[in-house]
Amino acid sequence: MKKILYPMLIIFILIPLGLISENPAWAEWDNEYYQEALGFIPKGIENALHVKALAPDYTIEGMNDIVAYYLSGMLGVALIFGIFYLLGKKLAR
Amino acid sequence: MHIPDGYLSPITCIATYAAALPLWVIAFKKLKQDLNETTLPLIASLSALSFIIMMFNIPIPGGTSGHAVGASLIAILFGPWIASVCVSLVLFIQALVFGDGGVTTFGANALLMAFASSFSSYYIFQILKTKSFAPYVSGWVSVVCSSLVLTLFLGIQPLIATLDGQPLYFPFGFDVTFPAVVGSHILFFGVVEGIFTGIAYRYIVKNRIYKGVNA
Secondary structure, eight states: OHHHHHHHHHHHHTGGGGGSOOSOBTTOOOHHHHHHHHSSOOHHHHTOOOOOOSSGGGOOTTSOHHHHHHHHHHHHHHHHHHHHHHHHHHHHO | OOOOTTSSOHHHHHHHHHHHHHHHHHHHHHHHHHOOTTHHHHHHHHHHHHHHHTTOOEEETTTEEEOOOOHHHHHHHHOHHHHHHHHHHHHHHHHHHHOOSOSTTHHHHIIIIIIIHHHHHHHHHHHHTTSTTHHHHHHHHHHHHHHHHHHHHHHTHHHHOEETTEESSOOOOHHHHHHHHHHHIIIIIHHHHHHHHHHHHHHHHHTTSOOOSOO
């Protein structure tokens, strides 16, 4: 397991590189983009369901972006391992 | 590549959930069968790696960005069903905790990033298995297939949902969506996924971390 966890740790340390890009993903624009490009905001996008995320877009309010990105990464990884851990325990019974 | 809420018409959301649901059931059953003391830590680690890999947003010319998925690596090691359920779990956490990808569009996102990528790369790998470049090609194909499904979901929106000539949801048709989405995945994100899959697969096989269902 060490052989897989060490390289993962190195990749994890590098994740702030993911913040270099200021560009949004194609089609993940703000509503202002539609206003400018089309002259209107499609109704469905304007009135979209808005789920309040714990850390929207991997940011945490009032926190440095890089620190928040690391914390988000840790939280996501912890959740994934936690779910698999519980699944393993449940299956072992 | 994560479709946000409000981009797909309600009918598309329902249809994609309906299509994904039986696939999740099958995939989860397969996962339960395959999980044991050897596979569980590795499957969990590769799922976590998929989550991490999606955090690397890569800027490309044209003012946009994107990312690899990591589905292909799991698919060629553990099969497409396992990969699909792992990446679905990652997408679920991204949607609920990080607002990355919508909740109403989770079914669609799972179909394109989990199922389309896992199955396409798995079968390509089966065909090319004996060649050393197989995992590289599989990774590339997986992301390109994802982008094709993404184009389909987005591109039909202005055709099926308009009011007084104005699109209600995603406003651009295939003429705009296809070159932007599929083109960028052929040229950039597919290449990144291919390199990632190839290097990681070689590393895992060389260090005998996992022999794989295919090895």
